[in-house]
Amino acid sequence: MAEHRSMQRAALLDAARSLLSEGGTEALTFPALAERTGLARSSVYEYFRSRAAVVEELCEVDFPVWAADVSAAMERAGTAESKVEAYVRRQLELVGDRRHRAVVAISASELDAGAREKIRAAHGGLVAMIVEALGELGHAQPRLAAMLLQGVVDAAVRRIELGAAEEPAAIVDAAVSMALRGVRG
Numbered sequence: 001m002a003e004h005r006s007m008q009r010a011a012l013l014d015a016a017r018s019l020l021s022e023g024g025t026e027a028l029t030f031p032a033l034a035e036r037t038g039l040a041r042s043s044v045y046e047y048f049r050s051r052a053a054v055v056e057e058l059c060e061v062d063f064p065v066w067a068a069d070v071s072a073a074m075e076r077a078g079t080a081e082s083k084v085e086a087y088v089r090r091q092l093e094l095v096g097d098r099r100h101r102a103v104v105a106i107s108a109s110e111l112d113a114g115a116r117e118k119i120r121a122a123h124g125g126l127v128a129m130i131v132e133a134l135g136e137l138g139h140a141q142p143r144l145a146a147m148l149l150q151g152v153v154d155a156a157v158r159r160i161e162l163g164a165a166e167e168p169a170a171i172v173d174a175a176v177s178m179a180l181r182g183v184r185g
Helices: 002-027 030-037 041-047 051-076 080-093 098-108 113-136 142-161 168-183
Strands: none
Touching: 002 030, 002 041, 002 051, 002 098, 030 041, 051 080, 051 098, 051 113, 080 113, 080 142, 080 168, 113 142, 142 168
16 A cells, blocks of 8 residues: 555656646646546545645755765766866756756745755755855855856746747757866956
8 A cells, every 4th residue: 555655656656747747836736646647536645745745855866866866976077177168068967857847946936944044055055065065166255156156047048938039059068068168267
């Protein structure tokens, strides 16, 4: 029974990812989750009290996976500069990924304090890694530089998500070159 419940919970989370990546947070409703999973709406409530609870669990499950992916790309990079490039490039390569699309939709939504805190914690891990690389590059204020650098990444993510005039690859290259020129201070 417990195994069956965890499979249903996983199916609900997967359906939530799809709904978020297709239509943003407005698309994430209990009727839609029920329809996607073939569960009765009342069953959905047995797993989650509210939409916020679904979002919170997705944050707990997906953010660390996504952050670990970026972290692994940085660890494979040799120099501090190539770590910065990996940080930017890997985040942007993940844009088309459903898990990442869900994360972006979640970040943009109205979240309760608990979910926001979890997102901040997961993001904090990424930012900490980049702060270290920026410090190695001799940046006087690596923490501030890290925040600004993440702003460049976030802007590039939005640009790609919007299906802007430029090809995604061009947006990625522009963000990387801006990051690398900028972090040299």
